[in-house]
Structures are given as C-alpha cells and as structure tokens.
Amino acid sequence: MQNDGAQPIHAAVRASQQSGEYPRPQLMRENWVDLSGSWTLRFDDDDAGLAAGWHDSRGFDSPIVVPFPPESADSGIGDTGFHRVLWYHHAFTVEPHAEPRTVLHFGAVDYRCSVWLNGIMLGSHEGGNTPFDFDVTTALVEGEQQLVVRVEDDPLDVAQPRGKQDWKLEPHEVWYHRTSGIWQPVWLEHVASVSIKTLAWRPDVPSGTVRLELDLSQRASHTANVRVSFDGVELANQSVTVESDHVELVIPLQRQRNGQDYEQLLWSVDHPRLLDAMITLGSGDVVHSYFGLRSVAVERGSFMLNDRPVYLRSVLSQGYWPSSHLAAPSADALRAEVQLIKDLGFNAARVHQKIEDPRFLFWADRLGLLLWEEMPSAYEFSATAIRRMMTEWADVIQRDASHPSVVTWVPFNESWGVQHIAHDPAVRDYVRALWHLTKALDPTRPVVSNDGWEHLDSDIWSVHDYESSGDVLRARYASASSIFDGLGPAGRRMRLGTEPDRGQPIMLTEFGGIKFAPQGDDSWGYSTASSAADFASRLSAVLDATLSSPVLAGFCYTQLTDTGQETNGLVTDAREPKLPLDQLRAIITAPRTNLAG
Numbered sequence: 001m002q003n004d005g006a007q008p009i010h011a012a013v014r015a016s017q018q019s020g021e022y023p024r025p026q027l028m029r030e031n032w033v034d035l036s037g038s039w040t041l042r043f044d045d046d047d048a049g050l051a052a053g054w055h056d057s058r059g060f061d062s063p064i065v066v067p068f069p070p071e072s073a074d075s076g077i078g079d080t081g082f083h084r085v086l087w088y089h090h091a092f093t094v095e096p097h098a099e100p101r102t103v104l105h106f107g108a109v110d111y112r113c114s115v116w117l118n119g120i121m122l123g124s125h126e127g128g129n130t131p132f133d134f135d136v137t138t139a140l141v142e143g144e145q146q147l148v149v150r151v152e153d154d155p156l157d158v159a160q161p162r163g164k165q166d167w168k169l170e171p172h173e174v175w176y177h178r179t180s181g182i183w184q185p186v187w188l189e190h191v192a193s194v195s196i197k198t199l200a201w202r203p204d205v206p207s208g209t210v211r212l213e214l215d216l217s218q219r220a221s222h223t224a225n226v227r228v229s230f231d232g233v234e235l236a237n238q239s240v241t242v243e244s245d246h247v248e249l250v251i252p253l254q255r256q257r258n259g260q261d262y263e264q265l266l267w268s269v270d271h272p273r274l275l276d277a278m279i280t281l282g283s284g285d286v287v288h289s290y291f292g293l294r295s296v297a298v299e300r301g302s303f304m305l306n307d308r309p310v311y312l313r314s315v316l317s318q319g320y321w322p323s324s325h326l327a328a329p330s331a332d333a334l335r336a337e338v339q340l341i342k343d344l345g346f347n348a349a350r351v352h353q354k355i356e357d358p359r360f361l362f363w364a365d366r367l368g369l370l371l372w373e374e375m376p377s378a379y380e381f382s383a384t385a386i387r388r389m390m391t392e393w394a395d396v397i398q399r400d401a402s403h404p405s406v407v408t409w410v411p412f413n414e415s416w417g418v419q420h421i422a423h424d425p426a427v428r429d430y431v432r433a434l435w436h437l438t439k440a441l442d443p444t445r446p447v448v449s450n451d452g453w454e455h456l457d458s459d460i461w462s463v464h465d466y467e468s469s470g471d472v473l474r475a476r477y478a479s480a481s482s483i484f485d486g487l488g489p490a491g492r493r494m495r496l497g498t499e500p501d502r503g504q505p506i507m508l509t510e511f512g513g514i515k516f517a518p519q520g521d522d523s524w525g526y527s528t529a530s531s532a533a534d535f536a537s538r539l540s541a542v543l544d545a546t547l548s549s550p551v552l553a554g555f556c557y558t559q560l561t562d563t564g565q566e567t568n569g570l571v572t573d574a575r576e577p578k579l580p581l582d583q584l585r586a587i588i589t590a591p592r593t594n595l596a597g
Helices: 331-343 358-367 383-400 425-441 470-476 480-484 532-547 581-588
Strands: 008-010 031-034 037-043 062-066 085-093 101-106 112-117 120-126 132-135 144-152 186-191 196-204 209-216 222-230 233-242 246-252 275-281 286-291 296-299 302-305 312-317 348-351 370-374 406-410 461-464 506-512 552-558
Touching (some): 101 112, 209 275, 312 331, 312 370, 312 506, 348 552, 358 370, 358 383, 470 532
Parallel strands (some): 348 370, 370 406
Antiparallel strands (some): 031 186, 037 062, 037 085, 101 132, 101 186, 112 144, 209 246, 222 275, 296 302
C-alpha cells in the first residue's frame, strides 16, 4: 500500500474481516498513516555518514520505493552489490488529530538500524525480522517531518541470522539475492496517553477460556474492557482494573460449557473460525483483534489438532519473489500465496528460513492453513551468533504466538550454524537451550529441535530425503526402525541424544525437489523431469510412496515456487502451475494406503 500524502486509512472494525493491508493484523487501530511509497536512499560504502551528519539530511541520491529492498527491481534501484551501510530519508506531513501521542512503527528492517526524526535520535533496533516502534510525539515539528534511517546489513557477517540470503556476490546453490534495509511497512498511529503496545492470546480449549496479556505504554490506573464476539454475536464482556503496565486476564467463554456444542467455535483447516475482540482502555485507547480457539499436540505418533489426528500435507514455502525478494510485491500477493497453497491441496506450509510478514499469517488464519515457523539461520557457532539468535527468536515467538495458524516452531534447520553438533558438546548445549527456551516461551506448540537430522530432544522426528525413486522411498519408510537404524538418507545421524521416545510423530519434511524447467536453463533441482508427463510421473511416484508409509504422520514437499536458480517448484516464480492445477491437486490429495491397523 502506498500513501505518500500520509492520509489516515480506515481499518475494518472486525479484525477477522480486515482487508489484509494493515501491517499488524492482531492489534489494529481504526486510523493509521501508511508511510510506504517514495523515499530516497544513499549507499554509504565508506561508512562516512555518521561523521558527516547525514542524520540531518533532507534527501539522498536515489529515489526508492519502500518497503522494497534496494536489491530488488520493485524498489526502483535493483542494485545487488555489497553495500554494508544504507541511509534512507522520507519527508512527510502529519494531519491534525485528536490523540495526544504519535507512534512510529517499523514492520522489519534488515539487519540493524538507527532512526532519527527531525534530527532527534529516536533509538536503534537489531534483528532483521522483528517489529519495533518509537513514541515520536516530542520529536514532531510544525510542517514537514524529516525521517532518516541508517541501516547496517553486512553481507559477510555469518553470525547474523540470514536464512538463505547469500553471502556471495552472486547467488549460488540454494541461496539467493539479499534483502537489505526496510522490507516491511512503515506506519504512524495516533494513540491515547496510555496505549496498548502488545497483546497475546492463549486459548484453552478444554476449559473454554482464553488468556489475554496486554503490555501498555506506561504504568496506569485504568479500566480495561474486553468484548469477544463471533459473527457479530457477543460471547464475552469482561473488565479489569489496571494498576501497572502489564495486564493479564482469563476470559470465560460461556458458550463453550456445552460439551456437545463446543466444537462449533473451534478453528481448524476446514473451518477457520476466528473470534473478534475489541479492547478498550480507560485512557481512550481502542484496539481490535482476533484469535482462534484450537489446540495442538503430538501423541501416539500423530499430529493432533483439537484432539484429532491430522495428516500434514505440507509444502516448503520460501516467500521469495523475483521482483521484490523477501518483501511481498503487494498486500494482495500474500493472500494469493496462501490461497494458492490451499488450491493445490495442501493443508500446511513450512515457511523455510524466513519469518513471514504478519499479513501472510493473517490470511493463513483466515483461510485455514497450518504453518511451521522456522528461524532464519546464522552460519557460525559463536557467542555473537548465540546472542543474536536467542534474542531475535524470542521476539519472533512473542510476535506470532497468537496466530492460530502457527502450529509448530522450528529454531534450527539441517544443523545450519551448528554444523558440529554431532561432535561438540557446547553446540549440543546451545541447541538444547534454544529448544527449551522455545518450550518455555510457548508450551502450547510442538518444537522441532533441528529439522532434517541430528535431532536431540524433539516433539517431531523430521527427516529430509531427496531420493528420487518412489520404490526406494516406499521401502525406506515401511517401518520406523528402517528410518532410524544407522545413518539417515543424507549420511547424517538421525538422533544424537538419548531422550526417551514419547510417541513423537515421524514426518518427511523435505523431499521431492524435482526440477522441471521447460525453457531449459542452467538451473537445478534434486532430480530432473524432461517433460510435463515425466514431471507428473515423478511427482506421483514420490508422493504415492510417501502416502503409502504406515509410519509417516505427514510430509513437506520441496517446494511451492521456483526460487532463483532452484527450478524445483510446483509453480514458477510467477506463480504459474507447471501442470494443470487440478492435476497437481489430485496428485497431492491422493488417499493414503497401507495404513497401520
């Protein structure tokens, strides 16, 4: 969304029915000002800007469209070279408003930044995937406002959580061009003297209650009122006296007391019901939110949603676009991506090495798509990498723990950044610590310790296997013992610890990866199809073999879209299916066979 005139944009009052443009879908205010659009940018390759006082500048060399990274074509720049330091400038005006405070929000800036408004330094933030904000009330001036952002994103810093952003100048193997700087929306909100900064929902399905936690902008003595509704019908209305900057309350949903009727409000893939909430502070702050009533667990070899086993048919999603990189080309593109995954017949997606835009999570909530959320990896084991990973991962969990679509946390992938986990006790202690930290911050979801192989304790035993023969896959996953005896399919140990088996489900969370590039090029996949018919045959063979396994509780096919030089997507990077969509859906949704019992 672009709004260079900085006019208020009115959000839908029912958060569950919002348009998908508001940058923070579970904490909405009705009036906000989008600062996306035309800014200016200057590269600071000599890192001279601070000493030269660029924070007082009134414009830089190159126009850039925010929030697209300067490496991308959509930004208007498209410079994929190494630029460790970037400076942004934006001039805007603030329309008259009644609220006494004004807050400046950033969705995400990769990787470290400092922010000035009208020459006043507001503060700094580290972490390329998490939101931050500043109260700018006292920094505002009459007339035009001058906003300056200095960003550091060192492409050679492998202690920085970077996911699949390449540290080489040109993309190689499975890595792609970088995303630096501002890559999610920037916006203003005018708020009451005491306002809600964050909120978190934690539903308890058996008890028929939901726990709400609020963090306020300052200590206050007010009344907080919460109204919960479904389809416009009020379910709860509760007030509590606030005496601090943190509020916790448990809201009973009386309708859930009827044990024969309680499932009518539960969120699921087939029925993604969302409950709306309006929260009012005595100071006058009003926010709109939503949540879903659902439970997630693993038990007796199954993945359980609302106490029922669900077989996960998942796809690997990298959330990368050729014209905009990790930034979505539009708000609507996020909706279309979720819808595409559903249309293909998947009920889940593993968001790979990326923390997705919250608006993507909203559409997963709204349309009914289960998500595995995976932390982008650093690539070295060091004190710096540990500090950065733990801090940012904790912030990610805080940001996304209220989304019903998020059902699994994945802090590590394929031992990236912890390559010597099999031999170094210190590395194993780190991986265990991050697994336990995740469980402590959110005890309601399964956590995969190290997706793919070399597991310590884990709630799901996940395997990566790019065997191209359906017959080999069929034999390999005929029993649990055949999977965990000896080395795994990639020559790695599957389990490193001695933690007891608690009935964790086994899932094939990367497989397939079949290259099909009809135009012919130097791209690659894990195996290659020569024609559409060959692609269909190969895809059917590996999926049929997976679906025949009596021990697998789900799968994740690699991958949804072609990404850079990887042409192993089910659809192209332009989101065009490589086979008729109905044919792909029939292959993906084929019935399971040879089930135990």
